[in-house]
Amino acid sequence: MLMDKLRDGAQGRIAKTIFWLIILSFALAGVGSYLNRPASNDPAVVDDEVISAQTLEKSYQNERANMQAQYGEAASQLLDNPQYLAQLKKSVLDKLINQALLNHKALKAGIRLSNEQVKDAIRQMPEFQVDNKFSNEKFISTLSRVGYTPESFGNSMRQDLARQFWLDGVLTTEFTLPAEVAQLEALYQQKRDVKMITIPADAFRQEVKVSDDEINEFYKAHSKEFMQSEQVKLNYILLSAADLAKSIQPTDSDLKAYYQQHTDSFTEPARRKVAHILITNKDDKAAQDKVNDVLARLKSGSDFAQLAKTESADTLSARQGGELDWFEKGVMDPAFEKAAFALNQKNELSAVVKSAFGYHIIKLLDKQDATVLPYDKAQQVIRQKFIDDKSRELYAEQQQKLSDLGFENPDSLDSVAETLKLPLQKTDFITSKQLPAAINVPAVVTQAFAEKLRDENTNSEVITVSDSAVVMLHVVDYKPSAVKPLADVKALVMAKLQAVKAADKAREAAVTLLEKVKANQPVDDLVAKLNAKVEEKAGLTRFAGNVPAQFSQAVFKLAKPADKAISADLYADEQGNQSVLVLQKITAAPEAKDAQLKQGLAQQLVKLRQEQLYGALIELLRQKASIKYAPVSKQAVE
Template sequence: MMMDKLREGAQGKVAKGILGLIILSFALAGVGSYVNSPAKNAVASVNDNEISPQTLENAYRNERARLEAQMGDAFNQLADNPEYIKQLRRSVLDRLIDQALLDAKAHDLGLRIGDEQIKQAITSMPEFQQNGKFDNDRYLQLIRRAGMTPEMFRDSIRQDMIRQQLMGALLGTEFVLSGEASSLDKLYQQSRDVRLVRLPAESYLDQVQVSDEEIKQFYAANQPRFMNDEQVRVDYLLLDAADLAKDIQVTDQDVRDYYDQHQEQFQRNERRRVAHILIPLGKDEKAAEKKAEDDLAALNGGADFAELAKRDSSDTFSAKKGGELDWFEKGVMDPAFEKAAFALAKEGELSGVVKSQFGYHIIKLLGVEPAAVRPFDEVQADTRERLQKDKAREHYFAVQQKLADASFENPDSLDAAAKAVGLKVISSDYFSQATAPAPLNDAKVLSAAFSEMLREENTNSDVIEIGDGKALVLHVMDHKPKAVKVLDEVRELIVTDIKRSKASEVARSKGQELLGKLKSGAEVNQELSALNLKLEEHKGLTRFAQELDQSLVAQIFRMPHPAKQPSVELLTQSNGDQVIVALDKVSQPEKPSQMAELIKGQMGQSKAQADYKAFVDSLRKAAKIEYFAAQEAAVE
């Protein structure tokens, strides 16, 4: 979420639209770690730079959280499918690989982001603001909660902005000609006049019969359709950290003792507040420097700093306040600016003329907050929460180890392990890999539940981590192999399918007879009456018409334009119904509609997506990429 604000600076509408789809930044997930810190048991490597399991896990959890927020219950249904989760995890890993390739390419091209740009990006993030202003304490608190230092966060921001710079340059160059968009818009706005005759298959069901021999033949020819999935029934013990945490108590004395013993964790760095006057470099750098020197001389002669800042400073935001900036600590400002600001000793002291990449500064020290330990009252609530989580985590892992030992030492059932850790054995009904209930619908759990070795040895599984502070041990109690259902079980389904197919053929035969007459332009009212059919007319039918099934509309708009006679076709629907369509007229607007600009933007995005895919594909072809499936499957 934080990085979305940075993307607003990308140049060009197309670039803005596409960047949101193709660059998912994980600033607080430690994305940069896989380039410079090779991990053990890597899930993949890019040109020998490893992507760690932790990097993938953080990115995967962020993506799951995004999808859950976006899709709600629909995502939870999808997440019940182990194959979907496997594909989701692989898509996140592929995205991390693409990011690594983009970062390497940006480095080769020498792309850079200045410190002032990073500062502006950070201070503009709403997450770090209070009452519409950047709050340095809130900034430090949030990034520390994420386990990052200001330097680490700054570097992560820099990496993401460089990636945006590269993609903005690539995607922002695409354009669409007005004629292209106009032509497509006219096709979208096209309308058609049609006449329809529907021949529902169900109307002819009573005219068809199904023999026992046909049923047998259909059953023999379509046995893969009538398979029972492999099923198992298991007992399991579920260990939930959230349940264990309810018994964890943290006293006021615990919090105070931790605070007293870990003072270094509550250290607040020295902060300074300054005012400045900024003279931009412009086209004549010497003139800018002279202007700054003149202002400094005026200040030394007694001129009012605030008035001079309002008059001369190009930093218009601070100039309105007499040049005043908010409190900041080291690691936020431009290096040259920061060095000069922290060199000032007394409030009211002026710096010399300081050059940065943005121009010449004159800095006035307004206040100093020395490094100090944050007061206990200020950190008490956060410290209590941290201790609660730490103690709960320690207790969870201790119980988990006890569960692992007990289930290993007593492998033929879960009773002893349940008694050792105070859990209740839960028994499942029969389930397949596609119908496994939570929490058994995890890929690693399913792998164990359908393991031939566990069945043959009649032993407990290992402790299986299933994420979100949960783990389980299971024992397979029974197994039903994959097998073809008996004929009697599926007879009614087979009869229905055969009768529907035969009725559709009868309807098609009737339709073929009418088709020839319609093509010749002959009247068919008498034939329609005899068959108890009706002629429907739809004038001005558009591609987005709601009165007809969308699949039928799509078929109608694929029909050729009529010439001297109507264009007539017999169309088969997915349910076996037959529809005779006579296309009488095609109308197309002469002028583009209001949708033309939207279409132009969509075409630009499509081209940009194609460019991005081609670019990444070329980087992938030139790179050495390795996937380590075993380690990838172990990621939560």
């Protein structure tokens, strides 16, 4: 989908606290029984609702595109792993099934949303706002890029909102007790000191020897680590308003005609520069009396600037003798603006003017009447505006023609490109990370790697790349993800195998060292022999930002030692270096004073229980529902 519209994405410090302090004892329900399967190839049927192959594929491709857009290279590494992709597709199907089950419950509960409620929810979404205001243009553009129409997105939102309303009624009954929060806070605030004795894996790399047989065995056992991503060979037509603009060469007569038709666009608007005195009072009669008195004093010869400084409620302009900046029509309060533009002589005073802010007396300081910019001076601007307008018109026309021709000639883009006189661009085999920069957007990734285009050998729909460019694709050829030949990755396989064997040797040494530490035997000689590094790490907290989370987790897993026993264990970092962690000291949390932390912990504890309840609810709904899988879906999710 376009986005997880209703997901609470709390990922901050408190959420991480809960994650590490309390281990979830539930998992979302699995796929369930495959004994009953539909005769069709639809991935699943939930009661009487069909989850079509197109729905699954679109959701799957959108999930991939969203991951790439959000996590970049980290996501790309995962998406190159076929095993992960299979798991991802399974999770997407599970999610669609769960949504269908909840939609059924919401429907049975009689939850209905009006069109206005749905529209209001959409208007509030920041994805569709410009300067904190809903933009219909951005709404249409954003939906187009991810393959939605306003109608289909509205229907999706309606279901999402109804489902969430029903879930809220079930999940919002959870609560926490003060003692639970206090215990959680004490764990959160606890500090620990440890000694860390690290044996570097590289110290054993010279001892490691690998044979060709070992390389072959490692390659076969870890083949998923040496995958070539799926690839496509594309033909595509890119339609760009900027390219169309280059072809527009207006004549002088074209520009003069355009100038005459759009005179307002080349007119400098009238402006006024005024000073004012603002009088306000909660008692309207008192305000009127005072402003009339000030006006009388001005007419008697009193200095306007001096009275503005002493009498005006507009303190900012009062410091400047009431003077305001130049302004055009449509900027000021309508009553103020009308009175200001009615003044024609410098130093002319207005009568008393009532606006939404109070009572004003306005003095004209200077004025500029509207002036039309001469053609000769505006020619460059006229030319650019002419080209912009014409390119937009031509772009809209060509976009419609591209859509029509692509539909009428579905099996190739050759005749489409020839008719439109646009270049037919081609790629060699490329992965999802290698799309040409001009068309590298999530919507294109989704279409290029969707099964539909290659299976049906058809042109894509017109895909929005930006506000001024669209593209149509045709998948010419496809290569599924496959293991790279050993000859291509032998050096990498050897390096990985050497690292594994070196880490194993380091671990053997670390186990020996750990046994001595626990037995309270001298280890200095062994530490020196192993060239191990000894560090003291004091005052560690569970979520210290200056150490890896995995390391903090290992430190806080160490048991509190009884009597004179030594609490120690092994820890391995991502490079394969092996460490012995020895617990030196535990510092209890001080008396709780952080009210904000308590509140956050309480909220996250409630959220955790809601997640547990949600998991149990989904499992129950799945047990009671009739869920049938197509044979292909079984393979995808097993």
